[in-house]
Amino acid sequence: MNESRRARLQEELARCMRCGFCQAACPVYRERGTEFSVARGKLILIEAVLDGRIGLTRDVRDALEACLLCKSCRAACPSGVRTDVILAAARELAAERYGHGLLKTAAFAALKRPALLAAAAGAGAHLWGLAFAPEDGGDLWRLRLPPGNLYPRLPRRSLLSRLGAGELGATAAAGGRAMKVSPDTVRGTVILFPGCLVNFMLPQVGLAAIKVLLSMGSEVIVPSGQACCGTPLYVNGDRAGAGRLAETNLSWLASAGAAASGGGPPVVFVCPSCAESWRGYPEMVREEWTALARQVADRVTDISIFLTRRGPEEFLAGLAAAAGRPGRGDAGPRVTVTYHDPCHLAQAQGVRVEPRALLRSLPGVALKEMAEPGGCCGSGGTFGLFHPDLSRRIGGRKAGDITATEAVTVATGCPACLLQLRQELSAAGRSAVGVRHTVELLAEVVDAGRK
Amino acid sequence: MGGADAVTALRRLAPSGEVFAGELALSYAEDATPGMGGRAPLAIVRPGFREEVSAVLSFCNREGIGVIPRGAGTNLSGGVVATEDQVVLAMNGLARLVEIDEANLTATVEPGLVTAALHKAVEARGLFYPPDPGSMAVSTLGGNVAEGAGGLRGLKYGVTRDYILGLQVALADGQVVRLGGKTVKNVSGYDLLRLLVGSEGTLGVVTEIIVRLVPAPEARQAMLAVFATVDAAAAAVARVIAEKVVPATLELLDDVTIRAVEEYSHCGLPAAAAAVLLAEVDGMPEAVAREGERVKAAFRAEGARKVRVANDAGERDQIWTARRTAVSALARVRPTIMLEDATVPRSRVPEMVRAVGGIARRHRLAIGTFGHAGDGNLHPTILTDRRDLEEMKRAEAAVGEIFGVALELGGTLSGEHGIGLAKRPYMRAQFGEAGIEVHRRVKGALDPRGILNPGKVIPPRSLVSQR
Numbered sequence: 041m042n043e044s045r046r047a048r049l050q051e052e053l054a055r056c057m058r059c060g061f062c063q064a065a066c067p068v069y070r071e072r073g074t075e076f077s078v079a080r081g082k083l084i085l086i087e088a089v090l091d092g093r094i095g096l097t098r099d100v101r102d103a104l105e106a107c108l109l110c111k112s113c114r115a116a117c118p119s120g121v122r123t124d125v126i127l128a129a130a131r132e133l134a135a136e137r138y139g140h141g142l143l144k145t146a147a148f149a150a151l152k153r154p155a156l157l158a159a160a161a162g163a164g165a166h167l168w169g170l171a172f173a174p175e176d177g178g179d180l181w182r183l184r185l186p187p188g189n190l191y192p193r194l195p196r197r198s199l200l201s202r203l204g205a206g207e208l209g210a211t212a213a214a215g216g217r218a219m220k221v222s223p224d225t226v227r228g229t230v231i232l233f234p235g236c237l238v239n240f241m242l243p244q245v246g247l248a249a250i251k252v253l254l255s256m257g258s259e260v261i262v263p264s265g266q267a268c269c270g271t272p273l274y275v276n277g278d279r280a281g282a283g284r285l286a287e288t289n290l291s292w293l294a295s296a297g298a299a300a301s302g303g304g305p306p307v308v309f310v311c312p313s314c315a316e317s318w319r320g321y322p323e324m325v326r327e328e329w330t331a332l333a334r335q336v337a338d339r340v341t342d343i344s345i346f347l348t349r350r351g352p353e354e355f356l357a358g359l360a361a362a363a364g365r366p367g368r369g370d371a372g373p374r375v376t377v378t379y380h381d382p383c384h385l386a387q388a389q390g391v392r393v394e395p396r397a398l399l400r401s402l403p404g405v406a407l408k409e410m411a412e413p414g415g416c417c418g419s420g421g422t423f424g425l426f427h428p429d430l431s432r433r434i435g436g437r438k439a440g441d442i443t444a445t446e447a448v449t450v451a452t453g454c455p456a457c458l459l460q461l462r463q464e465l466s467a468a469g470r471s472a473v474g475v476r477h478t479v480e481l482l483a484e485v486v487d488a489g490r491k
Numbered sequence: 492m493g494g495a496d497a498v499t500a501l502r503r504l505a506p507s508g509e510v511f512a513g514e515l516a517l518s519y520a521e522d523a524t525p526g527m528g529g530r531a532p533l534a535i536v537r538p539g540f541r542e543e544v545s546a547v548l549s550f551c552n553r554e555g556i557g558v559i560p561r562g563a564g565t566n567l568s569g570g571v572v573a574t575e576d577q578v579v580l581a582m583n584g585l586a587r588l589v590e591i592d593e594a595n596l597t598a599t600v601e602p603g604l605v606t607a608a609l610h611k612a613v614e615a616r617g618l619f620y621p622p623d624p625g626s627m628a629v630s631t632l633g634g635n636v637a638e639g640a641g642g643l644r645g646l647k648y649g650v651t652r653d654y655i656l657g658l659q660v661a662l663a664d665g666q667v668v669r670l671g672g673k674t675v676k677n678v679s680g681y682d683l684l685r686l687l688v689g690s691e692g693t694l695g696v697v698t699e700i701i702v703r704l705v706p707a708p709e710a711r712q713a714m715l716a717v718f719a720t721v722d723a724a725a726a727a728v729a730r731v732i733a734e735k736v737v738p739a740t741l742e743l744l745d746d747v748t749i750r751a752v753e754e755y756s757h758c759g760l761p762a763a764a765a766a767v768l769l770a771e772v773d774g775m776p777e778a779v780a781r782e783g784e785r786v787k788a789a790f791r792a793e794g795a796r797k798v799r800v801a802n803d804a805g806e807r808d809q810i811w812t813a814r815r816t817a818v819s820a821l822a823r824v825r826p827t828i829m830l831e832d833a834t835v836p837r838s839r840v841p842e843m844v845r846a847v848g849g850i851a852r853r854h855r856l857a858i859g860t861f862g863h864a865g866d867g868n869l870h871p872t873i874l875t876d877r878r879d880l881e882e883m884k885r886a887e888a889a890v891g892e893i894f895g896v897a898l899e900l901g902g903t904l905s906g907e908h909g910i911g912l913a914k915r916p917y918m919r920a921q922f923g924e925a926g927i928e929v930h931r932r933v934k935g936a937l938d939p940r941g942i943l944n945p946g947k948v949i950p951p952r953s954l955v956s957q958r
């Protein structure tokens with residue numbers, strides 16, 4: 041870390057007034073109750089490390105790692121301290137001095153090489169199981185993989201390969217760098233960035249998003265060879281690596297954008313962590329990319345925002361028309377659905393109203409709030425791999441909240457939350473509760489209309 | 492005894508809890524008070540059972556090791572700032588809500604319970620625990636008791652002290668005593684209960700609290716009034732009181748605060764206003780309507796330029812946003828804020844506000860003043876940067892002068908934040924040598940070896956003679 045970045049980090053740290061208000065927001069603090077679990081304590085430690093008062097010892101590194109990077113503390117902070125930036129920078133410092141744990145290094149190698157990721161997925165291998173296969177005794181004791189698979193078995197084919205095979209009528213565009221799916225009448229163009237989890241593990245979420253966008257008259261452009269958004273690298277201290285991925289995605293966007301009918305279409309996300317990462321690209325990329333990164337950052341949109349941009353009423357009308365039947369007035373049996381707020385959507389982007397408006401607009405759906413819809417699910421990327429007990433405690437609380445609503449389905453807006461919720465509900469013996477991305481429920485209505 | 496030995500011994504004494512030392516202990520060095528320093532304590536113990544509190548105390552008492560009881564660490568007086576030879580007793584692991592007794596209108600809680608969690612639980616049953624410090628989303632009830640915390644509803648409902656019926660306290664040597672109980676009336680023996688409230692962890696460690704509850708008010712009405720001068724606002728406060736209306740809340744924001752709040756939250760405050768008053772009346776619906784009118788009339792009579800009354804929950808929320816975001820808004824102006832709470836009789840509020848303005852000018856400091864005008868408890872808040880040592884010196888000097896003025900006006904150093912380390916040097920000015928000696932004797936009687944939160948509240952003899 042060079043001097044100027046260090047100085048900026050110290051400047052940011054100085055803004056923490058130690059009020060402790062982050063305690064109310066932090067899922068890890070809630071379980072552990074120790075100061076070093078929460079942003080305030082971590083910031084005290086980081087400041088002391090920078091001043092040379094303490095070393096970046098194993099204890100300190102562990103404390104910094106025991107964090108979901110959920111940004112809840114940033115959202116709760118009265119001083120507006122950018123805790124997420126500080127926490128990521130501290131991990132960068134740790135990585136510089138001590139390297140990433142070998143396990144993580146192996147995973148990053150895969151994430152940095154789209155082809156490797158795709159190959160791993162194509163072989164039907166368990167991505168994380170493969171990536172995190174212990175290579176060295178040093179970190180072995182920290183890796184306590186839960187019995188059974190952490191994530192469900194990978195689907196046989198990824199979203200991009202299915203689109204490549206022409207599913208939903210996708211065709212090649214931008215000289216093969218992108219794929220395009222067009223509605224009968226084109227009323228606009230969007231770029232959809234599916235992200236790794238959706239591409240490899242939840243292709244049905246990507247397909248659902250495309251169907252819904254098509255039903256609204258949007259032409260959808262998807263990258264043929266997306267790179268990882270960079271989040272896993274960035275949050276684990278590999279800012280430079282994340283920057284290279286960002287540049288890959290930006291350069292793809294520049295060429296795929298050319299395939300779009302209008303200039304600068306919105307870039308739509310079904311994964312809020314990817315969206316957050318893209319918003320942070322200006323601070324990750326090298327100088328020559330920053331202008332483009334800034335311009336793109338302004339176009340980053342969560343799909344729920346995009347769909348309700350003209351008001352949920354209009355969306356509902358459109359959806360009803362696409363489904364060929366009336367919407368809200370539908371007097372069928374009503375099923376109870378509850379909604380989980382993903383941290384990176386609700387806390388980080390402040391998006392809470394739109395997904396609910398969409399769900400309420402669905403025919404036959406009664407939305408019932410759980411006790412703490414904004415409570416973290418405990419996923420936090422690779423957090424669960426290194427802190428299985430904590431992750432399970434946080435997730436178990438969530439599963440309890442969900443089952444208490446007696447909802448048939450829990451909807452959410454984040455693929456990582458979705459996978460985590462499935463696992464937690466099944467651990468709680470409630471695998472009958474469906475876990476779906478909001479757009480999947482919307483797509484069902486579209487499908488029903490087609491039949 | 493070194494950190495490692497202490498950890499070994501403490502682990503044995505608090506087997507269900509968490510015990511650690513080393514670098515991580517540094518995260519317990521400070522609290523929300525700026526510029527107090529603080530060192531990594533010898534060890535941290537976070538007991539899982541009350542009995543472990545006694546065991547730890549009796550051990551530390553024998554060994555002569557200082558013990559700092561700690562809740563959420565949000566106090567503003569350096570009350571849990573540590574030195575390297577002290578043990579921090581983190582009480583937030585004892586956080587059960589033991590019982591809500593609707594027949595006796597009491598709640599029994601462990602000290603680590605978060606204030607807002609108690610609010611939520613009792614409000615679900617139509618009951619009300621009025622003390623509401625601005626930090627209630629994180630502060631613990633043990634910390635509230637030990638500081639005698641106040642809040643926005645103090646004017647009508649009083650402060651923490653007025654709601655404590657009983658305490659279980661572990662003494663310095665680990666013995667446990669019960670003070671007070673569930674009865675509303677209780678005059679047996681000395682009023683040790685009140686002695687413990689506000690004792691800042693220096694006389695005993697609170698292990699259980701019985702609080703008094705009241706029925707929740709059925710209706711509320713909030714309003715906001717804009718004034719051209721602080722004097723006019725202060726006169727309006729006096730007129731409201733003279734009208735024999737006691738609003739639950741009556742808060743003032745001065746011009747510096749108004750501008751910061753408006754910049755931050757755009758809630759529609761006129762940036763040119765010199766003062767804003769926020770009031771809320773509550774109670775039975777008819778009474779609320781009547782009292783609301785009287786407050787409004789009082790505001791108008793003193794020249795309020797604009798009075799906005801909240802017609803629904805949304806508007807009420809909007810009005811309170813102005814007050815709730817005051818700290819945040821000021822905190823964003825500069826990195827460090829020094830939130831003081833020198834308190835004066837309410838009739839002296841205008842003089843206090845003027846004096847603070849003069850002090851700010853003389854020391855070239857930005858000071859925003861807001862707070863509980865209705866009870867004379869204002870928060871002059873110095874906006875500074877803890878890394879700028881020269882400016883911090885000026886800020887310290889300004890704080891000293893603020894205390895001086897408050898005392899001259901018949902006030903007190905602290906209305907609700909406590910003395911801790913930060914205000915210790917000014918104790919003599921308020922109490923004189925004799926008054927401090929009384930403090931010393933009480934402390935000596937309850938904690939003869941001086942292990943409980945050593946160095947807090949009572950100035951050492953050397954410091955006293957300096958000032």
Ligand SMILES: Cc1cc2nc3c(=O)[nH]c(=O)nc-3n(C[C@H](O)[C@H](O)[C@H](O)COP(=O)(O)OP(=O)(O)OC[C@H]3O[C@@H](n4cnc5c(N)ncnc54)[C@H](O)[C@@H]3O)c2cc1C
Pocket residue numbers: 058059060522523559560561562563564565566567570571582602623624625626629630631632633634635636637638639640641642643690691692693695696697698818907908944
């Ligand atoms: C932004 C902000 C706003 C605030 N607003 C208000 C306000 O409106 N009104 C107000 O009164 N205060 C306010 N405070 C100050 C603070 O929140 C209160 O003093 C609160 O009561 C402290 O509680 P705590 O749990 O954080 O205690 P701590 O800070 O951990 O400790 C406070 C004191 O209590 C002692 N203590 C803690 N637990 C125990 C125990 N179990 N037994 C014995 N002693 C114990 C400690 O030794 C220490 O002396 C505010 C603070 C901040 C940062």
Ligand code: SF4
Pocket residue numbers: 055056057058059060061062063079080083113116117118119120121123
């Ligand atoms: S809420 Fe913000 S200012 Fe307060 S302690 Fe946490 S990080 Fe610091």
Ligand code: SF4
Pocket residue numbers: 065066067068069077078079106107108109110111112113114123
């Ligand atoms: S990012 Fe989340 S887990 Fe990490 S300190 Fe902040 S609130 Fe806690």
